[in-house]
Amino acid sequence: MKVGFIGLGAMGAAMASNLVKAGHTVTVWNRSEAATAPLVSLGAKAAATADRAAQGEVLHSMLANDKAVREVILDSGLLDGMDPGTVHVNHATISVELARVLVEEHAKRNLGYVSAPVFGRPDVAAAGKLNILAAGKVSAVQKVQPLLEAMGAKIWPLGEEPERANIVKIAGNFMLVTAVESMAEASALTRAHGVSAGDFLEIMTSTLFASPVYQGYGKSIVEQRFKPAGFALPLASKDIGLALEAGTSRHVPLPFASLLRDSLLEALAQGDEDLDLASLSLVAARRANLGD
Amino acid sequence: MKVGFIGLGAMGAAMASNLVKAGHTVTVWNRSEAATAPLVSLGAKAAATADRAAQGEVLHSMLANDKAVREVILDSGLLDGMDPGTVHVNHATISVELARVLVEEHAKRNLGYVSAPVFGRPDVAAAGKLNILAAGKVSAVQKVQPLLEAMGAKIWPLGEEPERANIVKIAGNFMLVTAVESMAEASALTRAHGVSAGDFLEIMTSTLFASPVYQGYGKSIVEQRFKPAGFALPLASKDIGLALEAGTSRHVPLPFASLLRDSLLEALAQGDEDLDLASLSLVAARRANLGD
Amino acid sequence: MKVGFIGLGAMGAAMASNLVKAGHTVTVWNRSEAATAPLVSLGAKAAATADRAAQGEVLHSMLANDKAVREVILDSGLLDGMDPGTVHVNHATISVELARVLVEEHAKRNLGYVSAPVFGRPDVAAAGKLNILAAGKVSAVQKVQPLLEAMGAKIWPLGEEPERANIVKIAGNFMLVTAVESMAEASALTRAHGVSAGDFLEIMTSTLFASPVYQGYGKSIVEQRFKPAGFALPLASKDIGLALEAGTSRHVPLPFASLLRDSLLEALAQGDEDLDLASLSLVAARRANLGD
């Protein structure tokens, strides 16, 4: 298929490369042009403007946050230049509110819109093993199904309303951050009683919590390896903000999310902007004055 | 080996039965005598008093909480009647403080003491597949190793100081309760936005959180099946209390545990004493006025 | 002086009436016109449009929130029609971020800008006894000083940067909501132990907490009188949101504010949108299942 791909950060680049490898004709665009080179060497075409990347049958975008999506997709006039019938697959983790705006703006122009946020770090994306949430009109989802399959190990259908995929992604990331804080606090407690984080977390992540999230972040906590960040603190902070915002709009108290908000701000206040989420363990240790 | 077993609740009975099946000579005792019958039918002997059950080479005990351990083991004079060299294996989830008292009281009388709390519900115990934490003097742990192996899939050695096993158990249960609250809040959020707990949790427990704790409690939340309680609210409340107490004694703030304390009290205030921990989902839903 | 006044809710109407009574020539405007009648009967003129109300030497505005200020002041083009040198006195409780935008937009047009949020309920405003925070360029503040004095018992100068008054107002309201939650929780505790909220709060508000906030809200809690709302739950929820937003932008964790956010959402989830902030006592009581 002839597709465009906008947003070539670590995740987007890995995802786009799998579309190329699957034999699709992929036109890529990124705000800072340098990111296009590796894709071009794989066989993609680089577009000079985002508009040009949007001329295929399907447009994928993987942008950082609400602000980037608003600028690149909405405020730019990009949608106005797309052919009716084109389907836009938005992989970004954005607010439910913005998702609703996007649904409307695409509908006005007879454009298809599929919300398809993903679970998985860049290495998982590179391996084509993402878990991809997908919500949108049946016809639109069916059309892009082969593209999603080129990027993911499993596609999770979530019905016709695109924002359903967004709330699942937001709630899932909330659970993920919770899991990390849980290890941070619990291992501060064992450390204060003489049991190292390593001894403690090895047991937990081999038994009750033998799952990818706990094992991955548990390892980072034990090894105090917080760079390079797979999931940087500012992004986690943004995602907890999305959960709180989604809670506010429907009057859902989220005490854990509120608390995570404050722990993440405390981490950021120390200037740790480039550290991984796993560094929440430093916050818990500092509060108890445990040293590193 | 000739062993005694005190405390035949759902967990203790299952554990003792595996000792019998492994060919050991097991004398059992329980506060309410009725619980001994099934064990006797498997080949165990019922002791008329706890003291009699403590006449073997090894005494296991699996009691409910600090209070029960104090009454049955300490205040009763039981230890005074035990032969020097006997090893007491305490499987209960008790406070670090009481663990330290027990170490001292056993040492005074030349009794061995092994702290061996377990992870696993009654069905896991029945299958002999528990994860067993074990801490105590090397000689004592070695002596009881075959007994632990008859009850567990894996024995996790935690060094010579018995209370090390207790803090790991306490911190582990804290993580477990955190995981349940995390699902409770996150699924309240998705429900408020139109995605059922079932749709949401199926995805999460098949992907990032494909681990026993999430799958088991996730299922209970989705099916709203809170009885019979595998881990009843009052026990969870007690265990979070142990974590907070262990935090207080070493000045370790535990914001998540504090919050869980309040959520569990809120559940108990509704009169839900016999419900499973998974019913934290009802608290989260009630706060958001979502209905059941 | 010839002044305009935009925004005639309970607070704005009371404030404007004091300007009239002090002998100023006051032109008023309100989105729903009915609110102008009482002012006109006192001697004010009603303007047909907001622009007309902005033709005096000074323009006061007392609007509900960021959204209303953006619509009425910024998006409407109102500022473009004002004479250079006119001073706009903004009494609304708005975000620090919007305050900064307003500073800039006024400066561009050579308009004076004074941030002057107030402490006090409508009855205090009617009595001309408000505490008024005031920040802005010295010349602008001096010009409006007699107007502020007509409405307030005391004017608190906060320097030249208008947003300084806003952060003080936001932090102050945060303290106020905290005080109410504090009474709500503490009296739930005494009630559960057999001491009525009335007995308890009478003592506290006569001794350690003999101040207006505690006495006023304490009385509402004891009498369970939550309507009409002096400070309605949605407004309190908005104000705590402003505090959290101001905390986020500078990385200031605010655990109490986070918790208040959730308590207020819980109140709103019960459909109590028209109840006073004092009804946080209902939330605390419901959590403990105390009945009303």
Added chain:
Amino acid sequence: MKVGFIGLGAMGAAMASNLVKAGHTVTVWNRSEAATAPLVSLGAKAAATADRAAQGEVLHSMLANDKAVREVILDSGLLDGMDPGTVHVNHATISVELARVLVEEHAKRNLGYVSAPVFGRPDVAAAGKLNILAAGKVSAVQKVQPLLEAMGAKIWPLGEEPERANIVKIAGNFMLVTAVESMAEASALTRAHGVSAGDFLEIMTSTLFASPVYQGYGKSIVEQRFKPAGFALPLASKDIGLALEAGTSRHVPLPFASLLRDSLLEALAQGDEDLDLASLSLVAARRANLGD
């Protein structure tokens, strides 16, 4: 009247001195004897043992916590040596649970028991201006009324069940600690936006919060004067513990108290055991990395 007074810390000494000044015959005792000298110089007699101090018509005690009360009053056998009809007035801030035990132990021996915890710092006690809560049998309270009046500006009757006075004292101290944390967080917020704690708190404690607690602690926060401690962090931590314990026993969630528990532990973890409660401002500032 012939009275005894046990426990001559800063509070107890000040209170006992007012009994002496009021013309009562006062026999004092303290664990470390040195504290008796100033009282003796005022005209009190020093007893060699606590038992001797308990030989008057009324025995006052002002001990530090549950542990001290248990040791000095219960475990020592003191009550056994007291004449039936003697009234014991217990001024300590103790748990509701211990209060109930004391009621029973006094009743068994036909001793009167009045729970009379106080609000006020040592300087207030010295001035005889305490607020004194009083609960106990009518006859007992009437008998000691003149003694209480010698020490307090106002006596607040709380009925016949002594523990009612204790829960009011516990809930009141919880409100007090809440007020301090509120100022700590709110002034961290204004500081991060360029408004000093001094500028902010002067306004708040002159207006909405013009009450003794806010003014006293607010001054300490602004002047960063945390020694000598009027209310030391470990005592505040103990008192929040009493509130949480009282909440647990009746299933009353207390989110603010939970949070205060963690903030106080964080302060104590920094080694600040001899600082005043006002130093919670340091915790809030450190979290936001604001410097001192």
